[in-house]
Amino acid sequence: DADVTQTPRNRITKTGKRIMLECSQTKGHDRMYWYRQDPGLGLRLIYYSFDVKDINKGEISDGYSVSRQAQAKFSLSLESAIPNQTALYFCATSDGSLGVQETQYFGPGTRLLVL
């Protein structure tokens, strides 16, 4: 079984709809991250969480919100989706015990299309 899972894997929604992307991990890691990937732009950090009580904005947090329901679960919400949020979204985790120099482990991605 995959260590980092994302649901759904693909989603089509309409402008103005609320949508939630979910991420679960079985690695026992404290830190979790949400990125979006756009062609030609690489990956950009949306939000990250260092533990259940810690949420931080990343480079491009506008239009998004997150919830860390448990150590193993980190959800990304689009309150009112817009077409330029069409992208590939990745969840990632890292251990957190080293503070820095840690490897991030990525989920398989969720492809979102906003019409």
Place this chain on the structure above:
Amino acid sequence: AQSVTQPDIHITVSEGASLELRCNYSYGATPYLFWYVQSPGQGLQLLLKYFSGDTLVQGIKGFEAEFKRSQSSFNLRKPSVHWSDAAEYFCAVEAGANNLFFGTGTRLTVIP
């Protein structure tokens, strides 16, 4: 501010040929550098990382990378490319607090 530049958007090599993917970074402090690979329809997989010590680091799948502080570079190399290496490759720098900044990626095509 931190940034990562991958100047080659797309590279095509013949199977068996050598490969070098370029990565230049900008970061004021000691850089922690990573190379990830993304196969079609897949997530990102770590190839290798540099934190300190030997500037030539070995990774999985026969890849290696060399950190050159004077050139602010961390180029990825492989002596003989296999068809299964066709993928997109991302260089990243950790800019504190375990936050990664990624380059825009280099897509590798391998021709028989």
